[in-house]
Amino acid sequence: MFKRLLFSVFGMACLAHLAFAQLPKASVYVFDLKRVADTAWTVSKPRYLTYFNELGYNNQPAFFTNNELYLTVKNPNSTQTDIYLLDLDKKTKLRVTDTPENEFSPMRMPDYYNFSVVRQQVNGRDTLQYLWQYPIDRSHSGKAVFKYTEKIGYYAWLNGSQVAVYVLDSPNNYLGIADIRTDKVTPIATNIGRCLVPMSNRNLAFVQKSDLGDSWVLMEKNPYQLTKPAVPVVNMLTGCEDFGIMPDGTFISGRGS
DSSP: OEEEEEEESSSOTTOOOOOGGGOOOOOEEEEEEEEEETTEEEEEEEEEOOGGGTTSEEEEEEESSSSEEEEEEEOTTOSSOEEEEEETTTTEEEEOOOOSSEEEEEEEOTTSSEEEEEEEEEETTEEEEEEEEEETTOOSOOEESOSSOOBEEEEEEOSSSEEEEEEOOTTSOEEEEEETTTOOEEEEESSEEEEEEEOTTSOEEEEEOOSSSOOOEEEEEOTTOTTSOOEEEEEOOTTOOOEEEOTTSOEEEOOOO
16 A cells, blocks of 8 residues: 655654744655555655755645645745645645745644644744644635744644644743643643654654653653543654654654665
């Protein structure tokens, strides 16, 4: 069985947010992915997707459908990041956002009529990062998902009312589960990896790091049981925090490439 695999030369799709001035050159490719044994996969048919911005920043790709890929793009001559849509079958591209603000990390929302981004706004000496939603049909300019939560680094939708958010509250950055109905954010972990991935059971998967030299651990958190701790799933490869989940629930990760 073939699946499509996205890969960014700079890193995996679930990168933590970087300061705007530090955005590096990054490219996005797509491959066919085939399982050939219980723990072995092969990749084939590479396609270079970001030829239109060869010297720029291209990252955080996300499939909204089997053929429609949204991603963050910054042209080297531009002062901002925007969201682009690539149709892999038609081989077309569309600039979805064109605003004075920077937008990162597009994701389709559970209602399927909207998508969300991290929207960066400068307010005096502060840089605020809101979770912002836009309609898929681009009929209006969207709105903030939260009224008060304004320092979101990266995130993952778990269901229609809960979203996992990494809150930039330096020096006490933390992973929380936020309720969009109440704006309440419940902290659940600190010192985590940069991947937040919803599982097929709508639980959250993330990597718990350690400052003591111990193995990093892939964790699972039930968002409906906020008072209970996350449970360990498996130890990660040494130094690895990037992973993905296949449709059958298999976790995939890589190292040394």
